[in-house]
Amino acid sequence: MINLLWLKGGACGGNTMSFLSADQPNIIELVQDFGLRIIYHPTIGLEIGEQVKEILNNCLKGRIDLDLFVFEGSVVQGPDGSGTMNIFADRPMKEWVQLLAPKARYVMAIGDCAAWGGIVAVPPNPTESTGLQHHKRQKGGFLGSAFRSRAGWPVINIPGCPAHPDWITQIIIAIATDRIKEVELDQWGRPRTFFTTFVQNGCTNAHAFAKGIKGGFGKRGGCLYFEAGCRGTMTHSSCNRILWNRTSSKTRANHPCLGCTEPGFPHHDLKKGSIFKTMKYLGLVPKELPYGQSKMSFFLKALMR
Numbered sequence: 001m002i003n004l005l006w007l008k009g010g011a012c013g014g015n016t017m018s019f020l021s022a023d024q025p026n027i028i029e030l031v032q033d034f035g036l037r038i039i040y041h042p043t044i045g046l047e048i049g050e051q052v053k054e055i056l057n058n059c060l061k062g063r064i065d066l067d068l069f070v071f072e073g074s075v076v077q078g079p080d081g082s083g084t085m086n087i088f089a090d091r092p093m094k095e096w097v098q099l100l101a102p103k104a105r106y107v108m109a110i111g112d113c114a115a116w117g118g119i120v121a122v123p124p125n126p127t128e129s130t131g132l133q134h135h136k137r138q139k140g141g142f143l144g145s146a147f148r149s150r151a152g153w154p155v156i157n158i159p160g161c162p163a164h165p166d167w168i169t170q171i172i173i174a175i176a177t178d179r180i181k182e183v184e185l186d187q188w189g190r191p192r193t194f195f196t197t198f199v200q201n202g203c204t205n206a207h208a209f210a211k212g213i214k215g216g217f218g219k220r221g222g223c224l225y226f227e228a229g230c231r232g233t234m235t236h237s238s239c240n241r242i243l244w245n246r247t248s249s250k251t252r253a254n255h256p257c258l259g260c261t262e263p264g265f266p267h268h269d270l271k272k273g274s275i276f277k278t279m280k281y282l283g284l285v286p287k288e289l290p291y292g293q294s295k296m297s298f299f300l301k302a303l304m305r
């Protein structure tokens with residue numbers, strides 16, 4: 001049996017929705033077949049008020065052995081570092097995070113906001129939000145680069161806006177079945193098994209990308225990189241290998257990938273006209289090239305098509 005505590009900071013709740021939609025296994029199966037004990041979850045927990053505080057304090061005092069601390073949403077530090085913009089169970093949520101994280105065998109940041117601040121940390125960042133162990137592309141975040149959980153692990157980042165339910169449940173299962181040592185993390189704390197290949201792997205438009213055939217938002221038969229700002233060539237994620245709802249993905253539905261599993265997300269600071277549009281120099285040359293390609297090799301390939 002493993003004890004899981006889930007808390008939410010500056011969050012829309014999308015990752016909880018994703019988790020609740022898990023189906024292979026679903027949450028009931030996680031509980032019944034994998035021995036998951038959800039000691040508290042803000043959406044599905046029945047406890048309120050003092051009962052929640054008691055659970056949290058029992059974790060702090062070691063009366064509950066905290067195996068997995070899951071955090072969803074940003075760590076809100078505003079105003080002026082006080083964290084009082086996000087009070088939970090009578091204290092700033094950031095204090096609960098600071099106290100509970102070292103008590104947990106493993107800490108998981110679910111979604112971009114928990115991993116590196118996400119949309120809520122976009123400048124001017126009025127809530128002073130940050131991620132658990134990263135702030136955008138900077139290492140450190142709220143807990144600091146040196147943080148390690150009781151089992152000696154850094155924060156396990158499961159990014160995404162939201163994270164795919166399988167990415168969440170498979171890591172929970174790895175912990176529950178004591179196979180987590182087989183999981184390798186990349187430089188951003190992401191499990192390599194989900195975040196080594198690119199969104200483009202398995203995209204049904206990949207042939208159009210290779211031939212330079214331009215596609216449009218929602219239109220079949222072309223690639224969205226050239227005009228619609230698709231980041232599938234530079235985003236590490238398994239969205240076209242582990243399909244959403246076992247059915248599809250953004251790019252299979254001809255919606256550009258927004259690059260939501262990368263620490264820079266949201267890219268371009270959400271400036272007007274920067275979304276769903278390929279940014280170009282002089283309106284001609286894409287500013288961001290497919291991962292690992294130099295400008296020269298990209299244009300030579302384009303000329304040879």
Ligand code: SF4
Nearest residue numbers: 203223224225230232
């Ligand atoms: S639509 Fe996006 S993911 Fe698909 S081939 Fe084009 S750039 Fe790659």
Ligand code: SF4
Nearest residue numbers: 237239257258259260
């Ligand atoms: S396709 Fe891109 S934006 Fe969509 S979920 Fe996957 S990584 Fe995120």
